[in-house]
Amino acid sequence: MRHKLFQPLLVVMLAASAFAQQSGAAGQRKSSDVSVERLREHVVYLASDKLDGRRTGTAGATEAAEYIAKEFARYGLRGSLSASARGKVQMNEYMQSFPYISGVELGKGNAMTFTPRTDGGGTATAARTPAAVSLDLRAGEDWMPLAWSANARLESTPVTYVGYGITAAELKHDDYAGVDVKGRIALAFAGTPDGDNNPHGSFGRFADLRFKAAAARDHGARALIIIAREENFKDDRLARLRVDESIASGDAGIPVVVISRQAARRALEAAATPLVRFEELEKASAATPPSSPGAQTPGAGGGAAHEAAATTPRANFSAPLNNIAFAVNTEIVRREAPAANVVGILEGSDPKLKGEVIVIGAHYDHLGRGGQGSLASREGEIHHGADDNASGVAGLLELARTFAKDRKSVRRTLVLIAFSGEEEGLLGSSYYVRNPALPLAQTVAMINLDMIGRMKENKLMVGGVGTSTEWKKWIEHANDSLSLNVTARGTTSPEEEMERGKYTLVTGANGGSIATAGRGERLALTLTEDGFGPSDHASFYAKQTPVLFFWTGTHEDYHKPTDTADRINYEGEQKIISFVADIVRSVDASDARPTYMLAKSDAAAGRSGGFRVYLGTIPNYAETSDGLKLDAVREDSPAAKAGLKANDVIVRLAGRDVRNVYDYTYALGEMKAGVEYDVEVVRAGERLKFKLTPAARK
């Protein structure tokens, strides 16, 4: 499960129905033979030190993939690629490779030179003559390009100081008000006015450098220089060139670099006229209140209002800093590494229905030794990811094994997928839906298992119940079946449990005993409607596939090295997998495919939580190059009324160029409900313009 995307979910508690009466249909169901021991074996292996945390692109992830492929082969599943040697199982058959950037490094051409301007640069009040010394800055020592910086060369270009470099209309804060940065380099401090390291502060996503870069580009800057936060440059997070998940969304469109505080200080002291102390400059960022509200409203065409802004204290630095200029050349080399989903296919037994597909998925990648996504206090330790998501993969394998054993009873084709790249942004599932093993149009449902190993007090969360009209009925049915069929396999005998008052022992039709669970043995379900959420099912829901997402919730070991195999509740997981198997059988038993339904989009709608406006677009977050592609457009939404359609690529929105999801989100943050904006899309190679009026987000 992905950390950054946790959203407050609108929780719909399933009304605790009365204790299930014995029903004939449920009674006939076979009791599950999902094995606690096998679940444990899979988790112990996948979460072992040997696999080194299974970070996408690493040897540990490849070993995990091979393990899963071997299991698929052993159960008699076929891969999605045709075997080259018939009869002999090839591991590659099961692997679906996808492009993945695992690392970035400095190219040979990186250079940055401080080039003071001695002509005064238009400064009328020059009180001193700046020292005409240019200064070569060393990459890695004095400055560093960011991983998603554009590669570009800029000749000597003057800077404009922009405080924190944040434009946030919804917060009535605009660091660009009253300053002109067109054709210049924006110079900003890292962080936000409300303090450091506060991702949940009021500035939230605006602290994200990708948004600062989007703001700089939007205001016409040719580059963005961020002043490091740490006094010692090597201690600064930004000074370590490393990949983050945003890299899959393309580069920033302009060079974005961080410079050391010393270098910034030297530039200031050498060229500011009159002299400006570094401390004054920094204080101006922190102390300046949000600029005048009058300057905040971008017109429908965008941007122009900034010019009318009142002078802000930071604008007072415009003239003194006019002599400061830099020449910059950025060259980032992006390195690819192997990454693959593991796909196993169990062909259906019904001549007609086997053309339809039920996808069951669980991601096998995790965080390796920390880094992006980790919540560990120290770096370098193995993040075992037993719950996240060795537990889901173990469940996937048990579903594969038990369905394969009983394959005559399965009418539709099951496609079982262990995804990779989930922690980096649903990369594997997003790739799969664009390159499915069997047609997506024939895929009737997707079931996702992510973090199902920490069940407490029989609690299980199920997401996506609003994505098909049948889900609630089948979920209740499966829960009823559990109460009839679950024996205390693996822990104590039914007799022992009965003694403790938990079961009533009844005799089944075949003479065997069936332990009938008491109320407490039903799962205590928390159901959520939305089909979007922080895991792979979101990729399928975005393609209008009914989805269900199972998880047992977050916990204190989440995304830490302590998420280990010994902390997994295997009996609980067995119960969950039996429950899931029952739901899959209900899908399969129905002659008609599940009826797709547009779920209520609540706070969990995609990744757009927190915005004031609603467009009804469903962007493809993984596939961005020159613009933002839409996976879908919600019916009757503002976007639909405007004329937008699925597969449109948004290239301009509300007066802003859109190259990637960050630009898009940035534009969205600036929009107001009820105001008409221009939106430009590329559809089938043609550039089209529409008028879009966002609604207020409720």
Ligand SMILES: [Zn+2]
């Ligand atoms: Zn995770």
